[in-house]
Amino acid sequence: MKLYLHQLRVEQLVYWRSREAAVFTFIFPLLLFVLLGSVYSGHIYGVPASQALLAALLAYGCAMVAFAGLAITLTLRREQAILKRLRATPLSPAVYISSVLTSTLIVFAAETVALFLLGRVVFGTPFPTRVGSVILLVVLGAVCFAAMGVGLSGLIRSGEGSSAVVNLIVLPMAFLTGAFGPTHHYPRFLRAVGDVLPLKYLVDLSNAVYLHNHSFWSQGTSIGVLAAWGVAGVAVAAFKFRWEPRET
């Protein structure tokens, strides 16, 4: 437990100290929210556009912090042999992984708070009424996307290529799943692709909880699909995750 808290502090220090990671994963969704919120006007899904965008970008923030950020960070640390070096210390893999996941959850929770505060100040969006459901959403999203992020890092071969690969996945996924705005005017084919991607279900869940005040537990389909993707991430991680640099 002491080791876990120690490593959690180290992870937090490393995250916030590394400007590239913090800007790319933490600031970028906030920036997009302000930009898109200034461009869209009127109503989306029967609520003010800025509020709908907040719900969508909350899901995008999860994909950035937990999935993109974690996949890139873990790949770089593996290739720089930081993971290998840590393996020689008394810090166990289980404690290391759980502190990394907790650190990711803390960052995404901070991202969520920042989005609601920013929305309130800039666009006058309301705070969520179902706070408990938002907390459950944040935890489910962070855990499932982090699991996929760990799995993805096992599939990426080189440290230099990691941010290219991750962006190639996250940006189209966000575009196709409505994280940047509604998709109902997209061609049917693109919508069909979006419908199998995990981010679609986090956007749906976020819309249901924040825009329509549904309870988290009433969204069985979204929870189920997200959990299935999370399990898939764990399965890939179990087979592909490596502690040592891939020798070329």
Add this chain to the structure above:
Amino acid sequence: MTAISVRGLRKAYGPLEAVRGVDFDIEEGEVFGLLGPNGAGKTTTVEILEGYRSRDAGEVSVLGHDPQRPGRSFRERIGVVLQQAQLWPTLTVRETHSAFAGYYARPRDVDEVIELVGLTEKRDARVKTLSGGQKRRLDLGVALVGDPDLVFLDEPTTGFDPAARRAAWEMIRSLRSLGKTVLLTTHYLDEAEQLADRVAVMREGRIVRIGTPRELTTGGSEVEIRYHLDGEEVLLRTSEPTRDLHRLTSEALARGEELDRLEVRRPTLEEVYLALMDEQSE
């Protein structure tokens, strides 16, 4: 007490036999050098002892543990400097030491360790701003912060300029005065000769010679006697230098001559090493 004991160690990667039956012992407090060219099996051997790799055959004991099942008590007692590992680039030298100190049950004082590796002036500098030599000192610092009994150094000075190498050598010597057992790999002969109490020369997965640097240059190898006769250099290699020298000098005395430019020398470790490498590749 024996810190490390290795018997019949073997390891293959697919068809490539990296280590083909290696035996050695390292005593507590000893600085032991594994010397050999790239690809000789040094790093594979060390990584098996560090607990990174499984072995295919052989008996291995490191501080009384089997490194194939490295438990926490084993990790508490070893320090590792890897060939290519980096540390978090955005943390400072002191933060990095503190992070590692937190992994151990009884760490040394962080500032003391920073001073020991000569980074006191850089303690608040970010890791990414350090020079190559300073980064290696940081690696050594975090390897020592847990106060290990045994330190593994895998090619600790590869890529250093001569001044940085001398500084690193001084630090490694200071480990001996702290009473640490050190296993060092290197492909530099002078490094092994300068630092190690005993050296094992590895080639193609086997140990081809083992002993103190002095034993390596004497045991079994020959002494060279050189002199000039009628302007031509005469070179005599002998394992009985006293007898041959006596014969040469008494003959010269009998003729009333001086042996021109007479020289008797032992081969350097480098010459022994190169001879060993040649022998094996033939």
